[in-house]
Structure formats: C-alpha cells, structure tokens
Amino acid sequence: MKKLRKLSVFLLFLVAASFINSHALGRFYIEEPFQRGDFGNAYVTVRNNFRSDMDDVNVKFFIYDLGLIYASGSSDIEDNDHVVQRVSMYIPKDVPPGDYLTKITAGNDDFRDTQHIYLRIV
Secondary structure, rough: OOHHHHHHHHHHHHHHHHHHOOEEEEEEEEOOHHHHHHHHEEEEEEOOOOOOOOEEEEEEEEHHOOOOOOOOOEEEOOOOOEEEEEEEEEEEEOOEEEEEEEEEEEEEEOOOOEEEEEEEEE
C-alpha cells in the first residue's frame, strides 16, 4: 500500500512538473510609466513549446493592490511557434502614484504560466 501511494504521488509530481516547466511567457514590453486617467499598453510574447497547437490562449494582468484585471484577446498558437499579445489597460484617475506588484499570466484551459513584475503608475 505504501509503494502504491508513493508511486501515485510521484506520477502526480511528473504531471504537474510538465505544466510548471512550460515557460510560455517570453519577453514583454510595457509602455511605462502608466499615466493615471489614461490607457497604457503591454506587449507580451507567448511561446508554444509543446508538440501540439494551443487554442484560445490569452494574457492577463492582475494588479494586486488595486484589484484591477486586464486581459488580451484570445489567440491560437501553432506548435513550436509564438504570438505577441497586446493588453490595453485603463488606469483610473484616483489611483495613487507608485509601483504596484502585478501578476502576468498566459494560458488557456490546459496550461498556465505566471510571472510577477512591478508596474509603475504616475
């Protein structure tokens, strides 16, 4: 029984590791600093390192302290290819200036890759 439990934990780890090591998020360019009361844009490269196409992939930005979420449109990515996705973000006028911890996520229903950055708002 112990061997079966260890084997199932090991197999679960292998499956999880295959998703964790996908590294879909590539380079990104953010038009910083963002101006309060205006739109800013971010451009994110999403790579498909899998051996099959990825459907309905989008990029999301979540600014923790402000509770703001922005998303790109969806794209399909051929195997071993990449796309550049644009995320347009409106920053409300009442947001205090500063650097905000922001989570960038690329993914769909089958995978997810995340990075954290600081986004400057003036």
